[in-house]
Amino acid sequence: xxxxxxxxxxxxxxxxxxxxxxxxxxxxxxxxxxxxxxxxxxxxxxxxxxxxxxxxxxxxxxxxxxxxxxxxxxxxxxxxxxxxxxxxxxxxxxxxxxxxxxxxxxxxxxxxxxxxxxxxxxxxxxxxxxxxxxxxxxxxxxxxxxxxxxxxxxxxxxxxxxxxxxxxxxxxxxxxxxxxxxxxxxxxxxxxxxxxxxxxxxxxxxxxxxxxxxxxxxxxxxxxxxxxxxxxxxxxxxxxxxxxxxxxxxxxxxxxxxxxxxxxxxxxxxxxxxxxxxxxxxxxxxxxxxxxxxxxxxxxxxxxxxxxxxxxxxxxxxxxxxxxxxxxxxxxxxxxxxxxxxxxxxxxxxxxxxxxxxxxxxxxxxxxxxxxxxxxxxxxxxxxxxxxxxxxxxxxxxxxxxxxxxxxxxxxxxxxxxxxxxxxxxxxxxxxxxxxxxxxxxxxxxxxxxxxxxxxxxxxxxxxxxxxxxxxxxxxxxxxxxxxxxxxxxxxxxxxxxxxxxxxxxxxxxxxxxxxxxxxxxxxxxxxxxxxxxxxxxxxxxxxxxxxxxxxxxxxxxxxxxxxxxxxxxxxxxxxxxxxxxxxxxxxxxxxxxxxxxxxxxxxxxxxxxxxxxxxxxxxxxxxxxxxxxxxxxxxxxxxxxxxxxxxxxxxxxxxxxxxxxxxxxxxxxxxxxxxxxxxx
Amino acid sequence: xxxxxxxxxxxxxxxxxxxxxxxxxxxxxxxxxxxxxxxxxxxxxxxxxxxxxxxxxxxxxxxxxxxxxxxxxxxxxxxxxxxxxxxxxxxxxxxxxxxxxxxxxxxxxxxxxxxxxxxxxxxxxxxxxxxxxxxxxxxxxxxxxxxxxxxxxxxxxxxxxxxxxxxxxxxxxxxxxxxxxxxxxxxxxxxxxxxxxxxxxxxxxxxxxxxxxxxxxxxxxxxxxxxxxxxxxxxxxxxxxxxxxxxxxxxxxxxxxxxxxxxxxxxxxxxxxxxxxxxxxxxxxxxxxxxxxxxxxxxxxxxxxxxxxxxxx
Numbered sequence: 001x002x003x004x005x006x007x008x009x010x011x012x013x014x015x016x017x018x019x020x021x022x023x024x025x026x027x028x029x030x031x032x033x034x035x036x037x038x039x040x041x042x043x044x045x046x047x048x049x050x051x052x053x054x055x056x057x058x059x060x061x062x063x064x065x066x067x068x069x070x071x072x073x074x075x076x077x078x079x080x081x082x083x084x085x086x087x088x089x090x091x092x093x094x095x096x097x098x099x100x101x102x103x104x105x106x107x108x109x110x111x112x113x114x115x116x117x118x119x120x121x122x123x124x125x126x127x128x129x130x131x132x133x134x135x136x137x138x139x140x141x142x143x144x145x146x147x148x149x150x151x152x153x154x155x156x157x158x159x160x161x162x163x164x165x166x167x168x169x170x171x172x173x174x175x176x177x178x179x180x181x182x183x184x185x186x187x188x189x190x191x192x193x194x195x196x197x198x199x200x201x202x203x204x205x206x207x208x209x210x211x212x213x214x215x216x217x218x219x220x221x222x223x224x225x226x227x228x229x230x231x232x233x234x235x236x237x238x239x240x241x242x243x244x245x246x247x248x249x250x251x252x253x254x255x256x257x258x259x260x261x262x263x264x265x266x267x268x269x270x271x272x273x274x275x276x277x278x279x280x281x282x283x284x285x286x287x288x289x290x291x292x293x294x295x296x297x298x299x300x301x302x303x304x305x306x307x308x309x310x311x312x313x314x315x316x317x318x319x320x321x322x323x324x325x326x327x328x329x330x331x332x333x334x335x336x337x338x339x340x341x342x343x344x345x346x347x348x349x350x351x352x353x354x355x356x357x358x359x360x361x362x363x364x365x366x367x368x369x370x371x372x373x374x375x376x377x378x379x380x381x382x383x384x385x386x387x388x389x390x391x392x393x394x395x396x397x398x399x400x401x402x403x404x405x406x407x408x409x410x411x412x413x414x415x416x417x418x419x420x421x422x423x424x425x426x427x428x429x430x431x432x433x434x435x436x437x438x439x440x441x442x443x444x445x446x447x448x449x450x451x452x453x454x455x456x457x458x459x460x461x462x463x464x465x466x467x468x469x470x471x472x473x474x475x476x477x478x479x480x481x482x483x484x485x486x487x488x489x490x491x492x493x494x495x496x497x498x499x500x501x502x503x504x505x506x507x508x509x510x511x512x513x514x515x516x517x518x519x520x521x522x523x524x525x526x527x528x529x530x531x532x533x534x535x536x537x538x539x540x541x542x543x544x545x546x547x548x549x550x551x552x553x554x555x556x557x558x559x560x561x562x563x564x565x566x567x568x569x570x571x572x573x574x575x576x577x578x579x580x581x582x583x584x585x586x587x588x589x590x591x592x593x594x595x596x597x598x599x600x601x602x603x604x605x606x607x608x609x610x611x612x613x614x615x616x617x618x619x620x621x622x623x624x625x626x627x628x629x630x631x632x633x634x635x636x637x638x639x640x641x642x643x644x645x646x647x648x649x650x651x652x653x654x655x656x657x658x659x660x661x662x663x664x665x666x667x668x669x670x671x672x673x674x675x676x677x678x679x680x681x
Numbered sequence: 682x683x684x685x686x687x688x689x690x691x692x693x694x695x696x697x698x699x700x701x702x703x704x705x706x707x708x709x710x711x712x713x714x715x716x717x718x719x720x721x722x723x724x725x726x727x728x729x730x731x732x733x734x735x736x737x738x739x740x741x742x743x744x745x746x747x748x749x750x751x752x753x754x755x756x757x758x759x760x761x762x763x764x765x766x767x768x769x770x771x772x773x774x775x776x777x778x779x780x781x782x783x784x785x786x787x788x789x790x791x792x793x794x795x796x797x798x799x800x801x802x803x804x805x806x807x808x809x810x811x812x813x814x815x816x817x818x819x820x821x822x823x824x825x826x827x828x829x830x831x832x833x834x835x836x837x838x839x840x841x842x843x844x845x846x847x848x849x850x851x852x853x854x855x856x857x858x859x860x861x862x863x864x865x866x867x868x869x870x871x872x873x874x875x876x877x878x879x880x881x882x883x884x885x886x887x888x889x890x891x892x893x894x895x896x897x898x899x900x901x902x903x904x905x906x907x908x909x910x911x912x913x914x915x916x917x918x919x920x921x922x923x924x925x926x927x928x929x930x931x932x933x934x935x936x937x938x939x940x941x942x943x944x945x946x947x948x949x950x951x952x953x954x955x956x957x958x959x960x961x962x963x964x965x966x967x968x969x970x971x972x973x974x975x976x977x978x979x980x981x982x983x984x985x986x987x988x989x990x991x992x993x994x
């Protein structure tokens with residue numbers, strides 16, 4: 001076993017997470033101490049892991065270590081190959097930023113013993129996530145997966161005194177295990193084919209995998225990892241569970257925990273599955289498009305800031321899967337170059353989404369803390385009271401809306417290029433899927449921009465809509481620095497996209513056998529191309545520079561004419577009423593009204609208005625208004641399943657009679673049957 | 682370097698200076714068609730100059746975003762103007778972004794405009810923002826399909842490449858896919874530039890306006906920048922339409938003669954498109970807001986048909 005510098009940093013990082021977890025438990029009697037220790041060790045771990053990933057990227061060879069556990073089947077196998085390094089890098093970036101943020105944020109939870117417990121599970125989650133991304137055999141992977149699921153369950157249920165939190169936690173628990181069940185079966189099928197549990201042995205038999213085996217394995221893993229990443233229709237736990245957790249945890253959940261599903265799909269679909277059939281790629285693409293579109297449409301109807309962000313995670317997972325699906329389709333159409341571009345688009349969006357979603361959740365955490373509510377309708381005017389937080393949230397909002405020159409734009413641009421090339425260079429009629437997916441992606445992106453105009457505008461702009469929003473205060477230094485790191489990353493990954501792309505060479509090289517990044521970069525790293533310079537170029541850095549250069553023109557106008565004009569601050573036009581109040585402002589609910597009417601077929605909105613009046617209906621004394629949209633998936637899909645399971649459970653209760661004699665009889669019968677079976681074989 | 686900067690400067694100035702004229706021309710033509718005299722075609726310039734010289738009132742509820750918005754709106758439109766071919770097939774800065782960047786830069790301007798509308802805190806601003814974002818969102822897929830149709834036949838999203846390809850095949854605009862894509866993009870143009878039947882640029886009646894509602898609180902130089910940016914955006918979209926589908930007279934390189942001839946053809950084409958827009962505006966009534974999605978659905982179907990017809994023609 002060769003440790004070398006990379007090994008020391010990697011295991012040093014794991015050790016730091018582990019020590020952080022223990023420190024949280026041991027020092028839980030002293031909340032301040034445990035808070036500081038947990039966050040510092042998590043921060044140290046994150047930094048060390050970044051170092052390990054950096055060394056792995058520079059070294060270029062996949063480092064791997066195996067530690068025998070002394071238990072049959074179980075080997076602690078770690079491997080830092082290109083794909084693992086990439087995901088571990090995303091994780092450690094977020095871990096660093098969130099740990100810095102948490103130093104200040106956890107203070108707001110008060111001086112309770114549970115802060116130490118929170119710190120324990122927080123570090124445990126980071127540890128298990130690292131293990132999930134770097135595990136090199138199925139058994140260890142599943143153990144890490146399970147630890148991760150349990151740790152995140154405990155973190156979600158942190159505020160377990162609220163009924164809603166408890167039920168969200170249980171929903172997450174159930175869905176997560178249903179997914180894990182699929183994964184177990186999938187890995188067992190793979191193991192039976194490969195004769196071993198190591199990921200390396202899965203990869204070697206991948207080429208021979210065809211027919212029903214391949215289909216079964218594909219579907220099992222798609223469902224299993226799909227639950228974790230929140231694809232529609234397996235998403236229902238996500239908008240419940242992510243918002244109820246403390247905000248730093250929500251940031252990690254939406255930023256990276258759902259990406260474990262994406263990691264799993266990338267690993268299995270591109271490494272263990274051989275050449276997938278065309279319909280598999282089509283299925284992934286269609287699920288991606290549906291998740292993206294429905295995710296953003298449901299997000300538009302949310303006025304709970306954190307739930308809104310949670311729905312956007314579904315949308316972005318959809319965008320990532322559009323890239324993956326297109327890539328799988330290109331694989332089966334024998335277009336490895338295009339497959340590489342589409343895969344890069346998906347993977348790049350994975351990192352970008354992790355970063356801006358984490359930023360947005362941290363921003364939302366600060367806002368929710370300051371305004372003491374998650375309801376956007378009770379916020380407003382926060383840009384004056386929390387200017388830095390507002391700026392961070394604005395950067396995140398621009399990035400998630402896919403607007404240039406930030407990182408979200410770059411990955412969406414690559415996705416469009418892959419789809420376009422798919423239509424241009426492939427033959428069968430199914431290629432019509434590519435431009436349709438592109439058109440719906442455009443709709444998704446535009447709706448996301450709409451949603452974030454709403455989220456930012458209602459939360460931060462105009463007048464405060466409640467007492468607590470009026471007295472909101474800017475968050476402390478550590479919270480702001482955590483957000484600043486991520487905001488800078490959004491800018492850097494946008495403007496410097498061309499410099500970042502070579503990172504993907506290792507991944508596409510090992511998974512698809514093509515290294516394509518040099519074709520995607522033009523003009524000495526200034527611009528990105530769609531694979532060739534004639535196919536299309538874009539330069540986020542150029543756009544940013546141009547923005548600065550062109551602003552000379554308005555400046556000239558100002559100097560020549562407008563300099564002398566007076567600039568006066570006056571009251572907003574209020575139609576002659578005595579002063580504008582927050583009640584006159586447009587609400588989030590009103591903002592999304594046109595879309596609620598246009599997509600009424602999806603939402604099935606129902607509303608109820610009651611007005612009380614004495615003399616004439618034109619002068620109501622009080623109006624009560626209620627409106628809700630139909631939770632289609634919960635009602636149409638999950639309700640029947642739940643009913644069915646409950647019905648079976650009721651039937652089965654007849655066996656569980658509550659009489660100890662009956663139970664003894666069961667044990668006796670089982671024993672006899674087992675003995676007979678043992679004798680026979 | 683100078684072969685990049687000079688064309689960029691020329692094209693920037695041409696676009697920025699002509700844009701208000703086109704707004705004026707459309708207004709005058711419309712007035713004539715309605716048997717009114719209407720303002721002179723120079724009126725937009727006078728308006729801009731007057732606004733630039735005036736003082737302004739900033740709403741006391743607004744933040745720095747309110748002041749940043751006019752710049753972003755103007756500059757995004759100006760950046761786009763450098764990425765599309767105007768009188769020469771080679772757009773000065775087409776390396777910086779193709780048709781996708783154009784769409785997304787305009788979206789960035791719109792994003793800020795909508796935030797500026799909300800920032801003032803009046804219900805009008807919110808109403809305008811909400812409607813603007815909604816309409817542009819549902820216009821987006823139609824636009825993307827039409828763009829895909831054109832980009833696929835040119836095998837590029839780079840506008841210079843697209844224009845050169847279009848020039849090389851003169852009569853291709855008669856192909857069904859091109860006609861359908863033109864139809865789709867034309868409807869999108871109407872929606873994006875806020876013209877009848879989607880929005881009425883002349884109205885100040887709060888229940889019918891979209892664009893005007895968002896900028897209600899802007900005054901003085903800020904309003905000038907926004908209005909200038911809006912006419913720039915309109916001209917940019919019109920240019921995109923005429924040069925992609927009717928590339929006649931586009932010069933092949935940046936020579937004085939080429940630019941002059943190209944300019945002549947360009948103005949002619951844009952004026953023709955103006956006539957078409959004026960005709961549509963005068964013969965239609967403004968739609969109710971919730972009829973607009975149906976119009977855009979038509980555009981979407983046209984775009985999809987355009988795409989499918991590339992299979993056959």
